[in-house]
Amino acid sequence: xxxxxxxxxxxxxxxxxxxxxxxxxxxxxxxxxxxxxxxxxxxxxxxxxxxxxxxxxxxxxxxxxxxxxxxxxxxxxxxxxxxxxxxxxxxxxxxxxxxxxxxxxxxxxxxxxxxxxxxxxxxxxxxxxxxxxxxxxxxxxxxxxxxxxxxxxxxxxxxxxxxxxxxxxxxxxxxxxxxxxxxxxxxxxxxxxxxxxxxxxxxxxxxxxxxxxxxxxxxxxxxxxxxxxxxxxxxxxxxxxxxxxxxxxxxxxxxxxxxxxxxxxxxxxxxxxxxxxxxxxxxxxxxxxxxxxxxxxxxxxxxxxxxxxxxxxxxxxxxxxxxxxxxxxxxxxxxxxxxxxxxxxxxxxxxxxxxxxxxxxxxxxxxxxxxxxxxxxxxxxxxxxxxxxxxxxxxxxxxxxxxxxxxxxxxxxxxxxxxxxxxxxxxxxxxxxxxxxxxxxxxxxxxxxxxxxxxxxxxxxxxxxxxxxxxxxxxxxxxxxxxxxxxxxxxxxxxxxxxxxxxxxxxxxxxxxxxxxxxxxxxxxxxxxxxxxxxxxxxxxxxxxxxxxxxxxxxxxxxxxxxxxxxxxxxxxxxxxxxxxxxxxxxxxxxxxxxxxxxxxxxxxxxxxxxxxxxxxxxxxxxxxxxxxxxxxxxxxxxxxxxxxxxxxxxxxxxxxxxxxxxxxxxxxxxxxxxxxxxxxxxxxxxxxxxxxxxxxxxxxx
Numbered sequence: 245x246x247x248x249x250x251x252x253x254x255x256x257x258x259x260x261x262x263x264x265x266x267x268x269x270x271x272x273x274x275x276x277x278x279x280x281x282x283x284x285x286x287x288x289x290x291x292x293x294x295x296x297x298x299x300x301x302x303x304x305x306x307x308x309x310x311x312x313x314x315x316x317x318x319x320x321x322x323x324x325x326x327x328x329x330x331x332x333x334x335x336x337x338x339x340x341x342x343x344x345x346x347x348x349x350x351x352x353x354x355x356x357x358x359x360x361x362x363x364x365x366x367x368x369x370x371x372x373x374x375x376x377x378x379x380x381x382x383x384x385x386x387x388x389x390x391x392x393x394x395x396x397x398x399x400x401x402x403x404x405x406x407x408x409x410x411x412x413x414x415x416x417x418x419x420x421x422x423x424x425x426x427x428x429x430x431x432x433x434x435x436x437x438x439x440x441x442x443x444x445x446x447x448x449x450x451x452x453x454x455x456x457x458x459x460x461x462x463x464x465x466x467x468x469x470x471x472x473x474x475x476x477x478x479x480x481x482x483x484x485x486x487x488x489x490x491x492x493x494x495x496x497x498x499x500x501x502x503x504x505x506x507x508x509x510x511x512x513x514x515x516x517x518x519x520x521x522x523x524x525x526x527x528x529x530x531x532x533x534x535x536x537x538x539x540x541x542x543x544x545x546x547x548x549x550x551x552x553x554x555x556x557x558x559x560x561x562x563x564x565x566x567x568x569x570x571x572x573x574x575x576x577x578x579x580x581x582x583x584x585x586x587x588x589x590x591x592x593x594x595x596x597x598x599x600x601x602x603x604x605x606x607x608x609x610x611x612x613x614x615x616x617x618x619x620x621x622x623x624x625x626x627x628x629x630x631x632x633x634x635x636x637x638x639x640x641x642x643x644x645x646x647x648x649x650x651x652x653x654x655x656x657x658x659x660x661x662x663x664x665x666x667x668x669x670x671x672x673x674x675x676x677x678x679x680x681x682x683x684x685x686x687x688x689x690x691x692x693x694x695x696x697x698x699x700x701x702x703x704x705x706x707x708x709x710x711x712x713x714x715x716x717x718x719x720x721x722x723x724x725x726x727x728x729x730x731x732x733x734x735x736x737x738x739x740x741x742x743x744x745x746x747x748x749x750x751x752x753x754x755x756x757x758x759x760x761x762x763x764x765x766x767x768x769x770x771x772x773x774x775x776x777x778x779x780x781x782x783x784x785x786x787x788x789x790x791x792x793x794x795x796x797x798x799x800x801x802x803x804x805x806x807x808x809x810x811x812x813x814x815x816x817x818x819x820x821x822x823x824x825x826x827x828x829x830x831x832x833x834x835x836x837x838x839x840x841x842x843x844x845x846x847x848x849x850x851x852x853x854x855x856x857x858x859x860x861x862x863x864x865x866x867x868x869x870x871x872x873x874x875x876x877x878x879x880x881x882x883x884x885x886x887x888x889x890x891x892x893x894x895x896x897x898x899x900x901x902x903x904x905x906x907x908x909x910x911x912x913x914x915x916x917x918x919x920x921x922x923x924x925x926x927x928x929x930x931x932x933x934x935x936x937x938x939x940x941x942x943x944x945x946x
Contacts, residue, residue: 262315262358262370267304267336268292277372282462289373291458297346297407299376305329305356306336318355346376347407347454375464378455380405384435384471391439391477393484401425401433409433409468410452420445420477439477447473482525482574485510485565488545491620492533494552495582502536502549509544510565510573513537520566523556527569532556532579535565552579580640583617583662588669602674605765606651606727611671613643613660625671626658649673651725651764675768676729679804679813684720684731684757687800688713689789689820696802696816704823709789712798712820714779718760730769731757732805737781742795750784753805794824827863831879832856833907835922838939840885842931856887857922857941859905873909880904883926883937901926901935 266277268290275292282291292301305315315329315337326340343349354372381404391397403409411427422438437447449471456464488506492498518536522529536549556563556579565573589597591610603609608631613623619640624630628647637644649658649671658671686693689712690705696714714735721728735752758774759766781798782788789798798820804813835855861879865872883905886898903926910918925936 261308262312262356262368263305263372264308265304265306265336266290266354266372267302267306268374269302269304270294270299282375282458282464284373284375284464287373289375291375291377293377293379294343294346295378295405298343299346300326300340300342302338303341303354304332304336304338306334307358310335313359313361316357318357320353320355322349322352343376347378347405349376352376376455377458378405378408378453379457380408380453380455380468382409382451382468382471384449384473386473389473389475391437391475393439393442393477393479395438395484397437397439399435399437401435403433406431406433408453408455410454416450421447423447423449425449425451437475439475442477442479445475445477447471447475449473482564482571483508483510484562485573485575487575487577489577490558491578491580492550492552493582493617493620494555494579498550498552500551502534502551505535505548505550506541507535507546507548507575509540509546513546515539519572520569521550521563521575522566523561523563525564525571529564530554532563555579555581578620580620581616583615583621585613585615585618585621585660585662585667585669587614588612588660589614590671601670602672603647603649604674604676604727604729605649605653605768606676606725608646608648611645611647612637613645613669614641616641618643621662623667624661626661627653627655628658628671647671651727675765676727677732677808677810678728679809679811680721680728680731682802682814682816684717685733685802685816686715686717687818688715689798696818699818702797702819702821704821706823706825709792709798709820709822712781712789712800714800714802716757716775716778718758718776719762720760721757722759722763722765727759727763727765729759729765730771730774730808732808733757734803734805735779736801736803737784738799739785739787739792740797740799742793744797747796748785748787752779752784755779792822794822794827796822824865825867827865827873829861829863830881831859831861831877833859833920833941835883835937835939835941838885838922838937840935840937842928843934854886854888856884857903857905858882859903861907875909877907877909878905879907885928899928899930901928903927903937905937907941 263277268275270292273293275290277290280291281288283289303317305317307315314331317325317329317339319325322344324342324344326342327338329337329339332338346352352374354374356370356372358368360367383402385400385402401409406427409425409427411425411433413424413426415422415424420439420441422440424436426434426436428434435449439445451468451471452466453468456466459465485508492503492505515537518534520531521533521535523532524530532554533550533552536551538547538549541547556577558576558578562574562576564571565575587599588601589599589612590601590603591597591612592603593608597612611625617640619638621643623643623645625645625647628649631646631648633646636646653673656673658673659666660669660671661667681697683695683697686695687699688694689703689709690707693713693715721731733755735755737748737750737752739747741747754773755775756771756773758769758771763769781800792798800818801815802818803815806813835857838855859879859881861877863877864874881903883901883903884898885901903924905922905924907923908921910920920941921939922941923938925934927934
């Protein structure tokens with residue numbers, strides 16, 4: 245079977261082939277299904293060479309039949325079809341494809357469909373397997389070719405296609421070298437080399453690729469050419485012995501009984517002998533541990549007992565295995581104290597570190613643990629996730645974790661564990677107690693209830709206040725992730741008369757309002773103290789609101805109690821004033837020097853003496869001020885003209901009149917004597933005439 249026949253016969257349901265030729269054109273070459281085909285696990289695949297993972301190619305599909313219906317290409321996540329399939333002059337259909345990740349995409353294929361010849365039949369389909377090929381070169385950069393036994397060396401590998409190099413990060417063991425290849429996050433390849441034998445040695449690195457290359461004989465190869473590099477391996481004066489453990493715990497049990505440790509065979513070790521381990525090569529170093537050799541193992545290693553006496557960090561330098569104060573070998577490992585947590589502190593957002601371990605649902609906090617041996621600890625918080633953070637601290641004496649408390653956390657505490665064992669500390673789950681703005685409190689005084697935060701000053705009400713009722717909206721406290729918890733309020737109620745004098749004072753403390761059912765923590769707020777009914781002032785006041793005089797004031801101060809909160813609360817004052825538009829009163833004044841004009845007489849008479857006026861008057865209040873009268877009044881009553889003129893001369897015009905008077909008064913409140921102006925008219929009873937009058941008067945305010 246030819247390549248052409250094999251390529252066209254892969255998967256063709258419902259009839260013959262859909263396409264007779266497939267052309268892939270890159271920026272450097274054209275690849276045809278009839279020519280560029282290779283077997284992959286028994287399946288013919290059209291191969292093409294690529295240089296970039298997101299390579300863009302031109303695709304041409306040639307139908308198997310000249311009169312066939314148009315072709316279409318099924319979409320897959322492996323590529324993006326940049327253009328629609330367009331029929332060209334040569335009968336083929338053209339489009340452009342942009343691949344997403346050629347290096348790592350597996351089982352890449354094109355699925356070409358053609359509508360069925362008759363209704364009800366399935367479309368014809370043909371699958372064309374694709375095989376991306378990559379040319380990959382690899383080179384080793386060696387600034388100096390000296391290595392030392394027991395010391396790991398890191399070298400940089402350069403490649404024309406680094407992503408195509410399979411870097412597993414696993415050690416490849418050999419008699420002369422151990423090596424591994426690691427891919428850094430930036431794409432750089434690193435070769436880690438650990439020599440074992442002295443002298444001139446040749447390192448041979450064998451690596452494979454993700455995408456194969458095509459050999460001249462038509463076979464696929466995933467194997468890169470072997471990297472060879474000559475090294476001059478030198479031995480240090482002291483041989484490094486690698487332990488099987490990198491960390492040992494210093495505690496009383498290990499100090500007395502020791503722990504098992506496997507070391508490389510030092511060749512000159514004497515079995516059942518104790519060696520001293522110090523932190524310096526010269527005699528007189530600090531005793532770090534004792535090493536007792538027990539027996540040889542079959543893998544050329546030695547089983548020992550290690551009794552630690554002091555702590556040590558690998559970063560502090562090597563440890564020297566001594567015999568009679570003479571250093572024989574070097575090794576290194578961490579000897580750390582047993583994990584002990586002495587204190588736990590919590591940092592809330594915007595706060596300070598505190599030893600109070602109370603946290604609230606929905607809160608993200610930092611938890612700081614201090615003690616010894618914490619760097620090897622594996623701490624966890626019961627049912628609480630640890631959030632990765634750039635500010636996390638991890639030292640032997642201090643650990644800092646960022647912990648999120650879920651809103652729906654159902655326990656009262658979260659125990660802190662180390663390797664599954666409780667350390668004796670726990671985070672206490674405490675409901676939020678933050679003061680919420682007082683917009684969830686509404687007041688009604690004869691009109692529809694309004695939030696007290698929207699009143700904006702004194703309320704002037706010109707009707708009878710049957711009651712002042714405070715209502716509470718529990719669903720207005722907790723909103724989504726914004727939790728505030730129970731609200732502890734106090735009410736101070738004062739009633740004042742029109743002169744501003746205190747009539748009554750009442751205080752209601754410990755009014756507890758709990759968030760409603762819309763809160764995710766509603767089930768945890770259940771408390772018999774939670775108030776749901778309105779607060780009526782008439783149930784508290786001795787003198788009810790409907791019995792208050794004109795221009796009396798009701799002042800209610802609503803505020804958060806200070807004891808339950810760690811931050812200042814909110815305060816809102818509600819002031820309701822019994823407004824009146826006018827006032828009716830009997831007024832006695834003393835007009836003097838009145839100008840009167842009587843009906844039927846010409847001109848005005850002389851200025852009269854002091855008269856006496858008794859009037860039923862209407863006074864009018866300013867609509868925008870509290871208990872402030874306008875400067876005019878209107879009244880009706882009696883005026884005794886010249887009432888205080890006791891002369892019996894013929895010029896004495898004393899008479900009694902029924903009048904309607906308008907008067908203009910000064911508006912100064914502090915004045916005891918006032919001098920109003922009068923204008924009006926009426927009927928003289930003795931003279932039997934109508935008359936008009938104008939003039940000042942004298943008013944006395946007691």
